[in-house]
Amino acid sequence: MDTVNVSFIGAGNLANAMHYPSLHEFEDVNLVAICDLNPERLHRTADKYGVERRYTDYQQMLKEVDCEAVYVIMPPHHLYDLVITCLEAGKHVFIEKPPGVTSEQTRQMARWAERHHCLSMVGFNRRFIPMLTKAKAEVEARGPLVQGVATFYKHYFAGPYYKGAVDILTSDAIHAVDALRWMGGEPKKVASSVRYLEATYANSFNALLEFENGAVGVLLGNWIVGARVHTFEMHAKGISAFLNPDNKGYIYREGRNEPEIWDTCEVAGSRERHKTYGFFQENRHFIDCVKTGQLPQTHFGDAAKTMELVDLIYAKAF
Numbered sequence: 001m002d003t004v005n006v007s008f009i010g011a012g013n014l015a016n017a018m019h020y021p022s023l024h025e026f027e028d029v030n031l032v033a034i035c036d037l038n039p040e041r042l043h044r045t046a047d048k049y050g051v052e053r054r055y056t057d058y059q060q061m062l063k064e065v066d067c068e069a070v071y072v073i074m075p076p077h078h079l080y081d082l083v084i085t086c087l088e089a090g091k092h093v094f095i096e097k098p099p100g101v102t103s104e105q106t107r108q109m110a111r112w113a114e115r116h117h118c119l120s121m122v123g124f125n126r127r128f129i130p131m132l133t134k135a136k137a138e139v140e141a142r143g144p145l146v147q148g149v150a151t152f153y154k155h156y157f158a159g160p161y162y163k164g165a166v167d168i169l170t171s172d173a174i175h176a177v178d179a180l181r182w183m184g185g186e187p188k189k190v191a192s193s194v195r196y197l198e199a200t201y202a203n204s205f206n207a208l209l210e211f212e213n214g215a216v217g218v219l220l221g222n223w224i225v226g227a228r229v230h231t232f233e234m235h236a237k238g239i240s241a242f243l244n245p246d247n248k249g250y251i252y253r254e255g256r257n258e259p260e261i262w263d264t265c266e267v268a269g270s271r272e273r274h275k276t277y278g279f280f281q282e283n284r285h286f287i288d289c290v291k292t293g294q295l296p297q298t299h300f301g302d303a304a305k306t307m308e309l310v311d312l313i314y315a316k317a318f
Protein backbone atom coordinates (compact mmCIF):
# COMPACT_ATOMS: atom_id res chain seq x y z
CA MET A 1 0.00 0.00 0.00
CA ASP A 2 1.64 3.27 -1.14
CA THR A 3 -0.98 5.67 0.15
CA VAL A 4 -3.60 5.38 2.87
CA ASN A 5 -7.10 6.76 2.36
CA VAL A 6 -8.37 8.22 5.63
CA SER A 7 -11.86 9.40 6.58
CA PHE A 8 -12.53 11.49 9.64
CA ILE A 9 -15.49 11.60 12.02
CA GLY A 10 -15.17 14.72 14.15
CA ALA A 11 -13.95 18.18 13.22
CA GLY A 12 -13.63 19.51 16.75
CA ASN A 13 -10.92 21.32 18.68
CA LEU A 14 -8.35 18.59 19.32
CA ALA A 15 -8.70 17.07 15.86
CA ASN A 16 -8.14 20.47 14.26
CA ALA A 17 -5.24 21.36 16.52
CA MET A 18 -3.35 18.08 16.27
CA HIS A 19 -4.59 15.37 13.89
CA TYR A 20 -5.63 17.20 10.72
CA PRO A 21 -2.35 19.19 10.56
CA SER A 22 -0.32 16.00 11.11
CA LEU A 23 -2.09 13.97 8.43
CA HIS A 24 -2.06 16.91 6.03
CA GLU A 25 1.75 16.85 6.10
CA PHE A 26 2.01 13.16 5.21
CA GLU A 27 2.48 12.67 1.49
CA ASP A 28 1.24 9.09 1.75
CA VAL A 29 -2.17 10.01 3.24
CA ASN A 30 -5.26 11.06 1.29
CA LEU A 31 -7.87 12.72 3.49
CA VAL A 32 -10.90 11.54 1.51
CA ALA A 33 -13.94 12.53 3.59
CA ILE A 34 -14.99 14.33 6.77
CA CYS A 35 -18.12 13.88 8.86
CA ASP A 36 -19.33 16.16 11.65
CA LEU A 37 -22.80 16.78 13.05
CA ASN A 38 -22.00 20.47 13.17
CA PRO A 39 -22.10 21.88 9.58
CA GLU A 40 -20.08 24.96 10.45
CA ARG A 41 -17.17 22.92 11.86
CA LEU A 42 -17.50 20.42 9.02
CA HIS A 43 -17.18 23.02 6.26
CA ARG A 44 -14.51 25.09 8.01
CA THR A 45 -12.28 22.03 8.40
CA ALA A 46 -13.05 20.57 4.97
CA ASP A 47 -12.38 23.95 3.30
CA LYS A 48 -9.08 24.28 5.13
CA TYR A 49 -7.84 20.86 4.03
CA GLY A 50 -9.48 20.82 0.59
CA VAL A 51 -11.72 17.83 1.29
CA GLU A 52 -14.69 17.57 -1.08
CA ARG A 53 -16.72 14.75 0.42
CA ARG A 54 -18.58 16.07 3.47
CA TYR A 55 -21.11 14.28 5.63
CA THR A 56 -23.23 14.79 8.72
CA ASP A 57 -24.19 11.09 8.82
CA TYR A 58 -21.21 8.81 9.44
CA GLN A 59 -23.10 5.68 8.36
CA GLN A 60 -23.70 7.23 4.96
CA MET A 61 -20.03 8.19 4.75
CA LEU A 62 -18.97 4.61 5.55
CA LYS A 63 -21.26 3.27 2.81
CA GLU A 64 -20.21 5.74 0.13
CA VAL A 65 -16.51 6.41 0.75
CA ASP A 66 -13.71 3.97 0.02
CA CYS A 67 -11.02 4.24 2.72
CA GLU A 68 -8.72 2.01 4.76
CA ALA A 69 -8.81 3.92 8.05
CA VAL A 70 -11.20 6.10 10.02
CA TYR A 71 -10.30 8.59 12.75
CA VAL A 72 -13.14 8.90 15.28
CA ILE A 73 -12.24 11.97 17.35
CA MET A 74 -14.90 13.05 19.79
CA PRO A 75 -15.71 12.93 23.49
CA PRO A 76 -15.49 9.42 24.99
CA HIS A 77 -19.18 9.00 25.82
CA HIS A 78 -20.06 9.39 22.11
CA LEU A 79 -17.47 6.92 20.80
CA TYR A 80 -18.67 3.38 21.25
CA ASP A 81 -21.36 2.85 18.58
CA LEU A 82 -19.35 4.74 15.98
CA VAL A 83 -16.19 2.73 16.61
CA ILE A 84 -18.03 -0.61 16.46
CA THR A 85 -19.77 0.43 13.20
CA CYS A 86 -16.42 1.39 11.64
CA LEU A 87 -14.89 -1.93 12.70
CA GLU A 88 -17.87 -3.86 11.31
CA ALA A 89 -17.24 -2.04 8.03
CA GLY A 90 -13.66 -3.38 8.11
CA LYS A 91 -11.93 -0.05 8.77
CA HIS A 92 -8.79 0.45 10.83
CA VAL A 93 -9.68 2.88 13.62
CA PHE A 94 -7.82 5.63 15.49
CA ILE A 95 -9.46 7.22 18.56
CA GLU A 96 -8.37 9.68 21.21
CA LYS A 97 -8.03 8.90 24.89
CA PRO A 98 -9.89 7.81 26.91
CA PRO A 99 -10.86 4.76 24.85
CA GLY A 100 -14.50 4.81 25.92
CA VAL A 101 -16.00 5.39 29.33
CA THR A 102 -15.28 2.03 30.99
CA SER A 103 -12.59 -0.62 30.66
CA GLU A 104 -15.31 -3.05 29.53
CA GLN A 105 -16.05 -0.78 26.55
CA THR A 106 -12.36 -0.76 25.67
CA ARG A 107 -12.13 -4.56 25.96
CA GLN A 108 -15.20 -4.94 23.74
CA MET A 109 -13.77 -2.58 21.13
CA ALA A 110 -10.57 -4.65 21.19
CA ARG A 111 -12.56 -7.85 20.62
CA TRP A 112 -14.48 -6.28 17.74
CA ALA A 113 -11.24 -5.07 16.14
CA GLU A 114 -9.77 -8.56 16.37
CA ARG A 115 -12.94 -10.22 15.05
CA HIS A 116 -12.99 -7.96 11.99
CA HIS A 117 -9.19 -8.10 11.44
CA CYS A 118 -8.85 -4.34 11.93
CA LEU A 119 -5.96 -2.40 13.40
CA SER A 120 -6.74 0.05 16.17
CA MET A 121 -4.94 2.80 18.03
CA VAL A 122 -5.62 5.09 20.99
CA GLY A 123 -3.98 8.53 21.08
CA PHE A 124 -1.83 8.08 24.17
CA ASN A 125 0.47 10.72 22.69
CA ARG A 126 2.81 10.99 25.68
CA ARG A 127 4.45 7.74 24.51
CA PHE A 128 5.42 9.51 21.29
CA ILE A 129 6.77 12.82 22.67
CA PRO A 130 10.31 13.18 21.28
CA MET A 131 11.79 14.29 24.63
CA LEU A 132 10.28 11.27 26.38
CA THR A 133 11.16 8.68 23.74
CA LYS A 134 14.74 9.96 23.64
CA ALA A 135 15.05 9.83 27.44
CA LYS A 136 13.52 6.34 27.62
CA ALA A 137 16.01 5.04 25.07
CA GLU A 138 18.96 6.57 26.94
CA VAL A 139 17.79 5.33 30.34
CA GLU A 140 17.14 1.81 29.06
CA ALA A 141 20.56 1.76 27.39
CA ARG A 142 22.05 2.06 30.92
CA GLY A 143 19.98 -0.80 32.29
CA PRO A 144 16.42 -1.52 33.28
CA LEU A 145 14.28 1.24 34.78
CA VAL A 146 14.46 1.19 38.57
CA GLN A 147 12.06 4.05 39.25
CA GLY A 148 9.55 6.04 37.19
CA VAL A 149 7.36 9.00 38.12
CA ALA A 150 4.49 10.66 36.25
CA THR A 151 2.89 13.81 37.65
CA PHE A 152 -0.09 15.69 36.25
CA TYR A 153 -1.36 18.85 37.96
CA LYS A 154 -4.13 21.21 36.89
CA HIS A 155 -6.02 24.24 38.21
CA TYR A 156 -9.52 23.07 37.25
CA PHE A 157 -12.74 23.29 39.23
CA ALA A 158 -15.44 22.47 36.65
CA GLY A 159 -16.08 18.95 37.98
CA PRO A 160 -15.78 15.69 36.10
CA TYR A 161 -15.46 16.15 32.31
CA TYR A 162 -18.32 16.62 29.85
CA LYS A 163 -20.81 17.75 32.52
CA GLY A 164 -20.01 14.68 34.59
CA ALA A 165 -19.99 12.01 31.86
CA VAL A 166 -16.41 10.93 32.61
CA ASP A 167 -14.31 11.21 35.78
CA ILE A 168 -11.05 13.15 35.74
CA LEU A 169 -8.72 10.17 36.18
CA THR A 170 -10.27 8.18 33.32
CA SER A 171 -10.62 11.15 31.03
CA ASP A 172 -7.40 13.08 31.50
CA ALA A 173 -5.04 11.98 34.28
CA ILE A 174 -5.04 8.65 32.40
CA HIS A 175 -2.15 10.08 30.37
CA ALA A 176 0.08 9.80 33.46
CA VAL A 177 -1.21 6.30 34.23
CA ASP A 178 -0.48 5.16 30.68
CA ALA A 179 2.97 6.76 30.78
CA LEU A 180 3.83 4.69 33.88
CA ARG A 181 2.83 1.45 32.09
CA TRP A 182 4.91 2.56 29.12
CA MET A 183 7.94 3.17 31.36
CA GLY A 184 7.69 0.16 33.66
CA GLY A 185 5.49 -2.50 32.04
CA GLU A 186 2.65 -4.21 33.86
CA PRO A 187 2.27 -3.55 37.59
CA LYS A 188 2.06 -6.51 39.96
CA LYS A 189 1.20 -4.50 43.09
CA VAL A 190 -0.72 -1.23 43.45
CA ALA A 191 -1.40 0.99 46.49
CA SER A 192 -3.26 4.24 46.02
CA SER A 193 -4.94 7.28 47.51
CA VAL A 194 -7.80 8.97 45.65
CA ARG A 195 -9.04 12.17 47.27
CA TYR A 196 -12.09 14.43 46.98
CA LEU A 197 -10.50 17.77 47.82
CA GLU A 198 -13.17 20.35 48.61
CA ALA A 199 -15.37 18.61 46.04
CA THR A 200 -17.99 15.89 45.61
CA TYR A 201 -15.91 14.24 42.87
CA ALA A 202 -12.44 12.69 42.85
CA ASN A 203 -9.76 15.26 41.98
CA SER A 204 -6.51 13.96 43.47
CA PHE A 205 -4.91 10.70 42.33
CA ASN A 206 -1.83 9.15 43.89
CA ALA A 207 -0.45 5.66 43.42
CA LEU A 208 2.58 3.53 44.16
CA LEU A 209 3.12 0.68 41.70
CA GLU A 210 5.55 -2.22 41.74
CA PHE A 211 6.22 -3.51 38.25
CA GLU A 212 6.89 -7.12 37.31
CA ASN A 213 10.67 -6.47 37.09
CA GLY A 214 10.69 -4.97 40.62
CA ALA A 215 10.92 -1.34 39.50
CA VAL A 216 8.69 1.19 41.24
CA GLY A 217 6.30 3.69 39.64
CA VAL A 218 4.76 6.75 41.28
CA LEU A 219 1.66 8.65 40.15
CA LEU A 220 0.93 12.12 41.52
CA GLY A 221 -2.10 13.95 40.16
CA ASN A 222 -4.11 16.86 41.48
CA TRP A 223 -6.71 19.00 39.72
CA ILE A 224 -7.11 21.82 42.30
CA VAL A 225 -3.56 23.12 42.48
CA GLY A 226 -1.51 25.93 40.98
CA ALA A 227 -1.55 25.38 37.21
CA ARG A 228 -1.11 22.74 34.50
CA VAL A 229 2.25 21.06 35.09
CA HIS A 230 2.88 17.58 33.66
CA THR A 231 6.27 15.98 34.33
CA PHE A 232 8.02 12.63 34.15
CA GLU A 233 11.04 10.98 35.77
CA MET A 234 12.91 7.90 34.60
CA HIS A 235 15.83 6.42 36.56
CA ALA A 236 18.22 3.54 35.96
CA LYS A 237 21.67 2.75 37.37
CA GLY A 238 23.85 5.84 36.82
CA ILE A 239 21.25 7.93 34.97
CA SER A 240 18.30 10.12 36.00
CA ALA A 241 15.99 12.01 33.64
CA PHE A 242 13.71 14.78 34.98
CA LEU A 243 11.47 15.73 32.10
CA ASN A 244 8.95 18.47 31.39
CA PRO A 245 8.03 18.08 27.73
CA ASP A 246 6.34 21.50 27.77
CA ASN A 247 9.73 23.00 28.46
CA LYS A 248 13.06 21.42 29.48
CA GLY A 249 14.52 18.08 30.47
CA TYR A 250 17.45 17.59 32.88
CA ILE A 251 19.61 14.48 32.46
CA TYR A 252 22.03 13.58 35.26
CA ARG A 253 24.73 10.98 34.67
CA GLU A 254 27.21 9.11 36.86
CA GLY A 255 27.06 11.35 39.92
CA ARG A 256 27.83 14.61 38.10
CA ASN A 257 25.81 17.51 39.53
CA GLU A 258 25.73 19.44 36.24
CA PRO A 259 22.87 18.07 34.13
CA GLU A 260 22.62 17.92 30.39
CA ILE A 261 19.72 20.25 29.55
CA TRP A 262 17.33 19.35 26.74
CA ASP A 263 14.92 21.82 25.18
CA THR A 264 11.69 20.17 24.02
CA CYS A 265 11.63 22.09 20.70
CA GLU A 266 15.25 21.24 19.97
CA VAL A 267 14.67 17.57 20.65
CA ALA A 268 11.55 17.59 18.44
CA GLY A 269 13.22 19.68 15.74
CA SER A 270 10.15 21.93 15.71
CA ARG A 271 8.34 24.60 17.69
CA GLU A 272 4.92 23.32 16.63
CA ARG A 273 2.90 21.81 19.45
CA HIS A 274 1.67 18.82 17.47
CA LYS A 275 5.33 17.88 16.91
CA THR A 276 6.80 18.68 20.36
CA TYR A 277 3.97 16.83 22.10
CA GLY A 278 3.87 13.54 20.18
CA PHE A 279 0.73 13.94 18.07
CA PHE A 280 2.56 14.05 14.74
CA GLN A 281 4.63 11.02 15.73
CA GLU A 282 1.64 8.95 16.93
CA ASN A 283 -0.15 9.65 13.66
CA ARG A 284 2.95 8.61 11.72
CA HIS A 285 3.07 5.38 13.74
CA PHE A 286 -0.60 4.61 12.98
CA ILE A 287 -0.26 5.26 9.26
CA ASP A 288 2.92 3.15 9.09
CA CYS A 289 1.10 0.32 10.88
CA VAL A 290 -1.81 0.52 8.41
CA LYS A 291 0.69 0.31 5.55
CA THR A 292 2.56 -2.68 6.99
CA GLY A 293 -0.22 -4.47 8.89
CA GLN A 294 1.70 -4.19 12.18
CA LEU A 295 -0.36 -3.80 15.39
CA PRO A 296 -0.01 -0.23 16.72
CA GLN A 297 1.75 0.19 20.07
CA THR A 298 -1.39 1.58 21.74
CA HIS A 299 -3.97 -0.76 20.15
CA PHE A 300 -7.31 -1.19 21.89
CA GLY A 301 -6.14 -4.32 23.74
CA ASP A 302 -3.14 -2.47 25.17
CA ALA A 303 -5.29 0.55 26.03
CA ALA A 304 -7.67 -1.75 27.92
CA LYS A 305 -4.76 -2.53 30.29
CA THR A 306 -4.34 1.17 31.02
CA MET A 307 -8.09 1.46 31.68
CA GLU A 308 -7.83 -1.57 34.00
CA LEU A 309 -4.99 0.13 35.89
CA VAL A 310 -7.25 3.17 36.33
CA ASP A 311 -9.89 0.81 37.78
CA LEU A 312 -7.27 -0.68 40.11
CA ILE A 313 -6.16 2.76 41.34
CA TYR A 314 -9.77 3.42 42.38
CA ALA A 315 -10.25 -0.09 43.81
CA LYS A 316 -7.06 -0.01 45.92
CA ALA A 317 -7.57 3.50 47.30
CA PHE A 318 -7.30 3.61 51.06
Ligand SMILES: NC(=O)c1ccc[n+]([C@@H]2O[C@H](COP(=O)([O-])OP(=O)(O)OC[C@H]3O[C@@H](n4cnc5c(N)ncnc54)[C@H](O)[C@@H]3O)[C@@H](O)[C@H]2O)c1
Binding pocket: 009, 010, 011, 012, 013, 014, 015, 035, 036, 037, 038, 041, 056, 058, 073, 074, 075, 076, 078, 082, 096, 097, 098, 123, 125, 171
Ligand atom coordinates in the same frame (compact mmCIF):
# COMPACT_ATOMS: atom_id res chain seq x y z
N1 LIG B 1 -4.40 13.59 23.73
C1 LIG B 1 -4.67 14.74 24.34
O1 LIG B 1 -3.82 15.34 24.97
C2 LIG B 1 -6.06 15.32 24.25
C3 LIG B 1 -6.27 16.68 24.54
C4 LIG B 1 -7.56 17.18 24.43
C5 LIG B 1 -8.62 16.34 24.08
N2 LIG B 1 -8.37 15.01 23.84
C6 LIG B 1 -9.48 14.10 23.48
O2 LIG B 1 -9.93 14.38 22.17
C7 LIG B 1 -11.29 13.99 22.06
C8 LIG B 1 -12.06 15.06 21.30
O3 LIG B 1 -12.01 16.26 22.03
P1 LIG B 1 -12.38 17.64 21.34
O4 LIG B 1 -12.13 18.67 22.38
O5 LIG B 1 -11.75 17.79 20.01
O6 LIG B 1 -13.94 17.48 21.14
P2 LIG B 1 -14.91 18.50 20.45
O7 LIG B 1 -16.19 18.45 21.23
O8 LIG B 1 -14.27 19.82 20.20
O9 LIG B 1 -15.18 17.85 19.03
C9 LIG B 1 -15.94 16.71 18.81
C10 LIG B 1 -16.65 16.87 17.46
O10 LIG B 1 -17.31 15.64 17.19
C11 LIG B 1 -18.56 15.93 16.59
N3 LIG B 1 -19.45 14.79 16.79
C12 LIG B 1 -19.94 14.29 17.95
N4 LIG B 1 -20.71 13.22 17.70
C13 LIG B 1 -20.69 13.02 16.35
C14 LIG B 1 -21.30 12.07 15.48
N5 LIG B 1 -22.08 11.10 15.94
N6 LIG B 1 -21.08 12.18 14.15
C15 LIG B 1 -20.29 13.16 13.66
N7 LIG B 1 -19.68 14.10 14.44
C16 LIG B 1 -19.90 14.02 15.76
C17 LIG B 1 -19.04 17.20 17.30
O11 LIG B 1 -20.00 17.89 16.50
C18 LIG B 1 -17.73 17.98 17.45
O12 LIG B 1 -17.50 18.87 16.38
C19 LIG B 1 -11.78 13.70 23.48
O13 LIG B 1 -11.83 12.31 23.68
C20 LIG B 1 -10.67 14.26 24.38
O14 LIG B 1 -10.50 13.51 25.57
C21 LIG B 1 -7.12 14.51 23.91
